[in-house]
Amino acid sequence: MEVGIQIELHDEANQPMVARIDQVGETSVHLDFNHPLAGKELHFAVKIAGLRPATDEELDHGHVHSGHEH
Secondary structure, three states: OOOOOEEEEEOOOOOEEEEEEEEEOOOOEEEEOOOOOOOOOOOOOOOOOOOOOOOHHHHHHOOOOEOOEO
């Protein structure tokens, strides 16, 4: 085991989880389950493709709906 290596584990429901080895001791290994970009400052360049008024349903729910997704 080596610090910085990513490994895949499974939770109690057998769902995959990715962890990074953070520290390796003689009798223990410390894993970091945070996303690799957690805590980093991110900058995005975006282009607005269009604008439309919110629907009544979107206003009631407080978020955007697209197509059949809620």
